[in-house]
Every structure is written in structure tokens, then in C-alpha cells.
Amino acid sequence: MLSQMSYHRLYSLLSSFIREIMNATEPELLLDALMRIFERFVDCERIVVLDRDFNIKKAKNGTVQLDEQLRMMIRWVVDSHSPMSLPQGDTLVHIFPLVKANKVLGVLMAWSKDEVVVETSELLRTFAFLSAIVLENLELYSSLQVQHRAVEGTKNYMQRILDSFPQLIAVFDEDARIVFANSGYLKFSFSEEFASKIVQLVQKTFLANSRQTLEIEEGSNFYSIVAEPIEHEGRPQVLLVIADVTNTKEVERLKAIDQLKTEFVANISHELKTPLAAIKAYAETILTSMEMLDQQTLNEFVQIIYRESQHLESILEELLDFSKLEQKTLVLEKTTFDLTGLVRETMKSLEELARSKQVRLELLTREPVLVRADQKRLRQVVMNLLSNGVKYSKENESDKYVRVKIERKDDKVLLEVSDNGIGIPKEYHQKVFERFFRLGTVMDYRVEGTGLGLTIAKQIVELHGGRIWLESEPGVGTTVYVELPAGVER
């Protein structure tokens, strides 16, 4: 029999119990604490805790076999929420339910020789009830932790997948703050301009509440940005996906070049065929009708054959030059010469063509301008620029001209070739220098040529360390500028 419990003892036990359950962070620890408290109240031979299915979960001082009758008593204790002290021979089995409302969490059983007085019984029962409540909370907490770990695991898994994307992915809230980002996005160093464009796009997406796209050129790279309005927990957000499309752009460019090449081959075949057909036709005529032709006609025919072969030669020459320039095998043979003289000579050789098109060739510079350069190549450049001026003249213009001005500026020489021809739309100002590009094709002008002239001119000028550019207005005229290092004293 237990001695009378003093208030001091009671309060110290209560305090100990409270301390123990406060420290119990998991169900196991709580059950340990409860078993210790029971041992302090009751002189136990043995103490066990059963789980909700009445399997022994914890045992102190040896385990036990629960016979069917005992199990029925345990079931009764649990169902009626009533603790029981069951006499078994000279031993009492104290059975305490760990229940909360209608939820069974377990059973505590203690074997003792001692009977329990009213107060102790009430107290132990209270402890058992309290423990059940704490136990349930701990079990809920544990299951929450498990769930939390599962959620965390899924989150990490998704994050890894998203991190492996080559795209930069981020989610923004209404204040354009990042709430999620993959590692690609976080590692990317945005320029100030790039970052502000992103913020603008995000804000625009919130306002429009519809998908927005944007392409940004940053350095030598191209980025395609897609912003999509999404919703999370009832709040609008924006999902942003940035893809580096530089390679795609490069492929597109190569595809365009390929297309130009195909056009070029078709074009060049035609260019080669025309003079060849003329040569063949006149040569055949001469061969079959030699005796019927008078001297003058024969002479004219041979002249044509000669001219056409020259033309053919020049086309082949151009192709050869281009191929050399492409393969970077062209070597400049620099000499010092008078550029004014070179232009004058070239104009002379173009006189016939100019006359046929009724274009005046004017050289505004009289004095010699010395330059150190490859004379042959430079003549090619001048020839190309002048013949372009003549070829792309306006048909119904009454006073057609191509004017050349040469100036020495400091250590540079500037050559200006201006005409009042058809002009070039602004979007083609750069393109005309690209290989295979023919203004005639895009503007539907029936002008013969390989489409390589300006490309070659540009490469020759650049090989000399100079630069070439143009100013032009459609319907008004074009001025091409060639700036070369003089290479000699004035």
C-alpha cells in the first residue's frame, strides 16, 4: 500500500511529468517518460506499452504474453475509457488507456503486487489522458515531418530537373520579385539593361495578363524570352523562360547563306552562258559561212567574240578573286601610284558602257593623289564602283552621271563615287556588301552580274586596312566611300 501522498510529492511528480513531456520530441520519448512516472507511483514488477493494435511496443523488466482474456479486458478498458486494476492471482495488472476522445493511441500496463489508492488511481489516469493528447500531437508532428520530408524531396527533385534545363527559368510575384528560379537563372550575370528589360516584360505580362515574348541581343548572343501569367495560391505570378537562341540564329544565318549560294550558282550559270552562247553562235556562223561574209562583217563578228570572251574572262576572274579572298590566299602587291590617274584610266575603259547607258562619267579631282596599294586590285574596286553606278542608273533620268572625287585627308585617302541612280533602300545598305547578295534580285532589276563585285571590293579595301560604306536614298542616288591608308607622304 502506498503511503499517503503529500502535496509536495504530488507537485514534484506533476512538475517532473510536465518537464518530461516538454522534452519529448517524439512518441518514443514520451512513452519512456510516462513509464518512468508510473514506476514512481506504483512499485511495478513489469511495465509495458501497447500500440493501438495491442501489440507490445515497449517493455521494461521483461515482456509478457497477453492471453485472450487479458486482451478482452484491454479492449474493454480502451472502449470504455476506464482504467482498471485487474487481479491476477496475487498480482494486479493496472491497465490504463491512452485514448483521446474516440481515438485509441495505445495502452499502458503495469504489473504490481500493490493496490492503488483512489488518489493515485485518479492521478495516473490523468497522466494517461494527458499523455494520450501529447502522444497524438507528437504522432501528428512526426507524420507532418515525414510529409514535409516527402514534399522537400519532391521539391528538390523538381528543382534538379529544372536546374538541368538549358533555359533560364524564374517566377516573379506582383512586385516583380523572384519567388523561384532555377540555377541557370541564378548563375546568369544580367547586364543592367537586360535586367530592366526583364522587369518591364514581367510588369507588362501582369498588366496584359497574357503571354508576352521578347528577343534581346546581348553582346554576341541572342535571347528569346517568354513570359507567361500563372497563378499560385490565388495570387497572380509570372513564369519567365529565357532561352539562348544564338545557335539557332547562327543556323538561320547559315541557311540564308546556303540559299544565297544556290541562287548564286543559278545566277552565275546564266552569267557564264550568255557570253558563251554569243561566242559559240558567232564562231559557228564564221565557220559555216566564212566565204559568204565580207571583211567588215567578219571583223565585227570577231570583235564581238573577243568582247564576249573578255567578259567571260572578267567573270571568271571575279570568281577566282572571290575564292582567293575567301580562302585568304590573296597577296597584295603594293606599289606607289596616282589614284586619280587610275580612276581616269578606268573611266576611259568604261566609256563605251557609259555611252550606251547615257551616263556621264565625271572626275572632279584634277591633281594626282598618291597612294601605296595594290594597283591591280584597286582598279578592280574602282571598276566595280563605277560600273555599278552606270548599271544602276535611273532609266528616265535626263542627266545621268557618276562622279568621282579623291581627297587626301591626313594619312588617309578618301574616294567618293556618287551617282543619281536608283538608290538603295536603307535595310540593304549593309547587305549589299554580303557575298552573293544582289540588289537586282531583291529589287527585281534586270541587271547582269555575279553579285560578288561589292563583296570583293569590300574585302580588297579591308585587306588594305581601309573601309568601305555607302550613303543612299532610293530614287535619289548613292554615294560609296572608300577610305584607304595613304601609305606614302603627301
Place this chain on the structure above:
Amino acid sequence: MKLEEIITRIEELPTPDPVVQKIIAVASDPNASAKDLADVIKLDPSLAVRILRLVNSAYYGLPRKIAQLSEAVMILGFKTVRNLALSVFTYSSVVRRKRSSIDHTALWKHFVGVAVASELMAQFVGYPNKEELFISGLLHDIGKVTLEFVSPEMFMAVAKLAKTLKISFFEAEKKLDLPNHALISMKTIERWGLPELVSHTCGGHHTPESFADSLYSDVISMVHVSDFFVNTINYGESYSYGGFVLSPHALNLLGLKPRMLTSYLKKLKEKLITADEFLKIEQEAVS
């Protein structure tokens, strides 16, 4: 008639006999053992027999028969055995008084109903000390018995008014400007030496909101709600004929939701079927 007058007349009411009084005392003694309680009960063999009958009744549904009183005390607990002793006593003082003109059997049935309902309610809301709920439920309307003992005419007047106006016994008492039976219950129980919890709970069972600050406000609310349900399912007779009000204060305090009440009512009906033995305590006494 004033409450004071009734209180003086309560003195004349039968008090629990010495054995029952001793049982109450032992069950309230923190250092009492099962054997102590069993020894007291054994002093009245007929009481012991009737207690054992209840112990082995369907209401407790024990897996095996219990033959020894000390075993009954250990298995069912001190308070349950005390409750059984008090049940037997109350039954004797309520039902056996044949000279009365009212249907005591029906009133007793109401007592048992609220006792069972209150104990079940304790289990429902997770209140460990459910034995006190049983005895509070059992004795909540003992004031009606007192009133009927003190003045059968007054009791009949109240009962008649309640029946005519289809109102509750409590409302009829108010209309007749009589002290309410809950307070009389409290006074009666105080005299019997039962714990304060029981007397206060019985005293407040019609007005839980005015006992909101009481130490036992939750117990009062449990008995109040239980009383309401036993009245609505017409288990026994409480001499109330309408005007049952379920206090929102009590429901809030206990955190009871309509869904819980539905399942509670279903359980209560099942439980009441097992409480049959409590209605037939008399039979054993005759033998």
C-alpha cells in the same frame, strides 16, 4: 414558498443510510483502497448484491462475470462503485415511496437516462473524470423529488402548468415564482456529502451561462446538453412538456458541432438500451 422554507424541510428528507454515507466518504478519501470500499459495502448484503448485479449488467459489458465486490471495485473503479451504491439508494428513496401520486418509475428513468447520457458526453468531449458526470446526471433533478416530498401539491401545480402550457418544469416554476428545482437539487446533494462538483453541476444544469465562471462550468454544460437530448428522445418523464432550450454557451464551451451531436445521439440510443438493469433495481431488493 421560499427556498429557505424548502431547505428546512430538506432536513426531513431521507438521507442516505449510514452504509451509503460511509461509501461516499470512503470513495472521496484519497487514501482509500479497493478493499476499504468493498468492506464498507459488505456491511449491507442486499446493497452488495444489487451493486454486483449492476456491475455485471450490459451497461458495463465486462468480458467476464465479477463475483467479488473487491474485484468489482478494482475493475470498475471506486467512483463507479460509489455511483452504483448511490444509484441503489436514490432508487429506493425515489421509486419506493409508494404514497406519492406521481410516476416515480418514469422520473427515475429520466435520471438514469441523463446519467448515461452525461457519462457518454464526458467520453465524447474527452473529459477523463466521467464517473462524476454519471452521478451528476443521475442526481441533477433530485430537487424535483425533494419538492414533491416537501409539497406534493406544489409539485403537481408546476407539473400541471408545464403540461398545459407545453413548457418545461423549469419555466413553470418561474411562472409560479417558485425556487427552481436545480437549486433544490444542489441543496439536497450538499446535505448528502457528495463532492462540490456534483452539487454545483446539478444546481446549474438549466442555466449553464450563469455558471460560466464556475470551476465546473464544463461539467454543468455537459449535463445540460445531456438533459436536453434525453428530454427530446422522451426517455423517461421529467415533467417537462416543451420549451427545451439547448444553450449555445454550453455548445461553444464544449466545442460541440452539429455533426458530433448527431453521432452522439446515435451512440446514446445504443447505450440507453444497455442501461435497462438500472431501471429494475427494485426487483433484487424484493428477493
